[in-house]
Structures are given as C-alpha cells and as structure tokens.
Amino acid sequence: MRPIGVAGAGTMGAGIAALAAGAGIPTLLYDPDPAALDRAPEGPERTGELEALAPCGLVIEAAPEDLEVKRALFARLAAIAGEDCVLATNTSSLSVTALAAGLPHPERVVGMHFFNPPQKMRLLEVVAGDASGEAALAAARAAGEAMGKHVIDAADGPGFLVNRCNRPFSLEALRIVQERLATPEQVDRICRMAGGFRMGPFELMDLVGLDVGFAVARSFHEQSFGEPRWRPSPLVARLVAAGRLGRKSGRGWYEYPPGRPADPEPPAGVADADALRAAGVDGIHLVPPAGRLVEVTTDEAERLVTAQGVHAERVGGPVLGRIVAQLINEACFALGEGVGSAADIDAGMVLGLNHPRGPLEWADLIGPAAVLDQLDGLRRDYGEERYRAAPALRRAVSARTTLAA
Numbered sequence: 562m563r564p565i566g567v568a569g570a571g572t573m574g575a576g577i578a579a580l581a582a583g584a585g586i587p588t589l590l591y592d593p594d595p596a597a598l599d600r601a602p603e604g605p606e607r608t609g610e611l612e613a614l615a616p617c618g619l620v621i622e623a624a625p626e627d628l629e630v631k632r633a634l635f636a637r638l639a640a641i642a643g644e645d646c647v648l649a650t651n652t653s654s655l656s657v658t659a660l661a662a663g664l665p666h667p668e669r670v671v672g673m674h675f676f677n678p679p680q681k682m683r684l685l686e687v688v689a690g691d692a693s694g695e696a697a698l699a700a701a702r703a704a705g706e707a708m709g710k711h712v713i714d715a716a717d718g719p720g721f722l723v724n725r726c727n728r729p730f731s732l733e734a735l736r737i738v739q740e741r742l743a744t745p746e747q748v749d750r751i752c753r754m755a756g757g758f759r760m761g762p763f764e765l766m767d768l769v770g771l772d773v774g775f776a777v778a779r780s781f782h783e784q785s786f787g788e789p790r791w792r793p794s795p796l797v798a799r800l801v802a803a804g805r806l807g808r809k810s811g812r813g814w815y816e817y818p819p820g821r822p823a824d825p826e827p828p829a830g831v832a833d834a835d836a837l838r839a840a841g842v843d844g845i846h847l848v849p850p851a852g853r854l855v856e857v858t859t860d861e862a863e864r865l866v867t868a869q870g871v872h873a874e875r876v877g878g879p880v881l882g883r884i885v886a887q888l889i890n891e892a893c894f895a896l897g898e899g900v901g902s903a904a905d906i907d908a909g910m911v912l913g914l915n916h917p918r919g920p921l922e923w924a925d926l927i928g929p930a931a932v933l934d935q936l937d938g939l940r941r942d943y944g945e946e947r948y949r950a951a952p953a954l955r956r957a958v959s960a961r962t963t964l965a966a
C-alpha cells in the first residue's frame with residue numbers, strides 16, 4: 562500500500578493524519594514547523610522534509626488558508642511525488658479549480674474537505690474542480706471511506722456543499738434580530754428547543770469567532786458577485802468593529818463568563834400540534850415536528866400553549882419557520898445548480914453540522930407547498946430578491962413531488 566501524506570500538522574492536518582494512521586494506512590505527516598510536529602498525536606510518521614512524501618499515492622494538504630501558500634506547496638509536491646499522486650486540498654473556502662491551475666496534471670487535484678475535529682466528524686466532502694479527473698476523485702473517495710467517513714460529492718464553488726447550504730442559519734437569524742422580531746437569546750432558544758439544533762446561530766457565531774464568520778460572509782458575497790441571499794450582516798460588522806469577536810475576546814453576542822442564562826425548564830413533553838391547530842387561534846407558529854417550545858405572537862396563543870405545559874416564546878413574527886424555509890430554499894438552489902445530490906445535501910447537513918434533519922427531508926415534512934407559500938409571502942412583504950424561491954422548489958410544488966432522495 563502506498564502511504565498517504567499529510568502536509569500541515571495544525572488543527573486539521575494532525576487530526577487527519579492520526580485518523581489515517583488509526584485506520585491502518587501508512588501515513589507521513591509533514592510540517593515546516595517542528596513544534597507543530599511535536600504537538601501532533603502519535604500514529605503517523607513525522608517528517609520535517611517535504612521530499613519524504615515522494616512515495617505517496619495521495620497527499621492531503623492542510624496548510625494555512627492562503628491561495629499562494631497552497632499553490633506553492635502543490636507546485637513543490639508535483640515535482641517531488643509521482644505524476645499519478647493525487648493532490649488533495651482541505652481548503653474550506655478557496656477554489657479547487659484555482660489551486661489546480663498552472664500545475665502539471667491538474668486532473669489529479671481534488672478537494673477533500675474534512676470537518677473539525679476530523680477524528681469525530683463523520684463527513685467528508687470530496688470536491689471536484691473543473692479539471693479534476695474521475696480517477697483522482699475515486700481515489701479520494703476510497704481513501705475517505707478507508708478512514709471511516711461518509712463521503713459526499715460536492716461541486717467547486719463558494720462553501721462547496723455543506724457550508725453553502727448552512728448560510729441561512731446565521732444570515733436569516735441575523736435578519737430576524739435586526740428587525741427586532743426576537744432577541745439573539747430567543748432565536749437560540751427557539752432553534753434548540755423547537756428546532757432540535759444542538760446550538761443556536763448566535764452561540765455558534767460566538768464559538769466560531771465573529772471576525773472569522775464575517776470574513777467568510779464577505780467571501781461568499783464577493784465570489785457570487787453580490788448574491789442577495791449571501792449579503793453580510795451589518796450587525797456582525799458592527800460587533801467586529803467593536804472588538805466583540807465572541808468567546809475568544811470574552812464578548813460577542815453573549816458575555817463569557819458568565820455565558821447565557823439557562824433555558825427555562827419546561828415539562829418533558831412536546832407540544833400537541835393537532836390540538837393547537839384545532840383550537841383555531843391566531844398567533845401560533847408551529848414548525849413540524851413539534852418541540853418543547855412554541856413561538857407565539859398573541860396573549861391568547863400564549864395562554865393556550867402554556868396550558869399544554871409547553872414553553873411559549875413570545876416573538877414579533879415567525880423565527881424558526883423563516884430560518885428553516887431559507888435553509889430549504891438554499892438547499893433547493895444548490896440542488897438545481899448541481900452542487901450536490903438530494904441524498905448528499907441531507908446527509909451533509911446532518912453529519913457535517915449536526916442538524917436535526919436534512920433540509921430536503923424537512924421540506925417534505927412541512928410540505929413543499931407550505932414552504933413555497935412562506936417564501937413567496939416574505940418576497941412580497943420585503944420586496945427583496947433574497948427571498949425569491951429556488952426554481953427546484955417551485956417545480957417540485959407544481960409537479961407535486963417530494964424533494965428528499
């Protein structure tokens with residue numbers, strides 16, 4: 562078996578190399594910084610010389626996120642390794658096509674996008690650049706599977722599949738807060754207790770770092786030449802300008818410590834959606850499947866929900882339904898643009914980001930027609946292109962078909 566090489570022994574590279582070695586694959590780990598090699602876990606053979614990767618059949622680079630650094634690294638690797646050696650990049654945001662440009666045999670360059678931490682997250686996106694050859698893509702898939710990953714195929718483009726499809730989770734939440742329909746605490750609580758997400762969007766932004774998230778948001782907007790769905794939020798720009806970068810700076814949307822207040826503890830049950838609907842009361846915003854919290858906009862709705870022993874969250878307008886509708890819409894755009902298959906989109910969001918279910922499965926649960934109605938309503942109310950419905954969603958509704966695989 563030819564060894565796998567990993568170039569870059571930081572957060573991602575060290576984890577990927579440990580994973581490959583743990584799967585019984587001979588693995589060589591290179592980093593120009595001896596301290597990074599010292600910190601890397603046991604398992605792979607550590608090398609301070611890139612030339613040591615010459616016998617590899619696949620090299621995965623996890624060097625810093627800089628196009629010129631990665632291009633220079635690939636150029637050196639192309640000269641050192643055999644011309645059939647697959648060169649894979651773990652980049653999150655650079656174009657695989659751009660990284661391959663100018664290299665001899667660009668057909669051997671592919672993306673292998675692991676999620677952090679690589680030993681724990683089950684997903685791997687294999688990304689095809691414009692020049693990527695079928696043999697290189699198949700080799701990347703096989704290596705990922707040998708490392709125990711669920712492999713999905715993604716096209717090259719902003720955020721590939723998973724990070725692109727997750728854009729609305731923060732962007733729509735930010736719009737809702739900007740419009741003062743709910744506070745960040747409320748949006749987070751609604752996403753966790755009604756939506757089943759492990760973390761709300763604002764907690765997640767604080768964890769990732771608002772400066773990092775803002776740079777990603779700008780990059781999406783620039784790479785798409787101003788797609789309105791991907792317009793960065795002025796609220797985040799203001800927090801970044803104030804130095805409120807999230808956990809790492811001690812303050813972002815929340816303060817650290819003491820952190821956010823604990824959730825209200827409702828009785829264990831979930832809302833009885835049928836009973837709430839049967840009551841025929843306005844101001845109840847339910848998103849299937851019902852959770853331990855229901856959004857309400859009137860006193861009467863609040864009384865009815867509270868009487869069920871479920872937490873009623875008083876908001877100025879739909880929160881979860883709007884975020885989920887935009888997640889579904891983005892997934893439908895991705896589907897229509899050939900970014901990934903329906904099965905890969907749903908698997909990607911669950912395994913890569915711990916979403917409670919895939920967006921297309923969620924669309925079928927809510928009903929594609931109801932999702933389309935909500936989007937058309939938002940488009941009408943706001944007059945904004947960001948709410949235009951994806952053609953794939955409109956077609957599914959006209960043809961009365963489901964969306965999930």
Ligand SMILES: NC(=O)c1ccc[n+]([C@@H]2O[C@H](COP(=O)([O-])OP(=O)(O)OC[C@H]3O[C@@H](n4cnc5c(N)ncnc54)[C@H](O)[C@@H]3O)[C@@H](O)[C@H]2O)c1
Binds near residue numbers: 597623627654
């Ligand atoms: N951190 C994440 O959550 C995450 C998730 C998915 C993908 N990625 C991507 O993985 C890549 C690495 O990210 P990271 O978080 O591990 O960064 P990191 O800063 O932790 O590690 C980068 C490592 O690369 C080394 N390095 C510097 N120059 C090099 C060169 N010329 N050749 C080889 N190695 C070199 C550094 O010494 C360092 O050890 C980036 O492209 C990033 O976008 C990161």
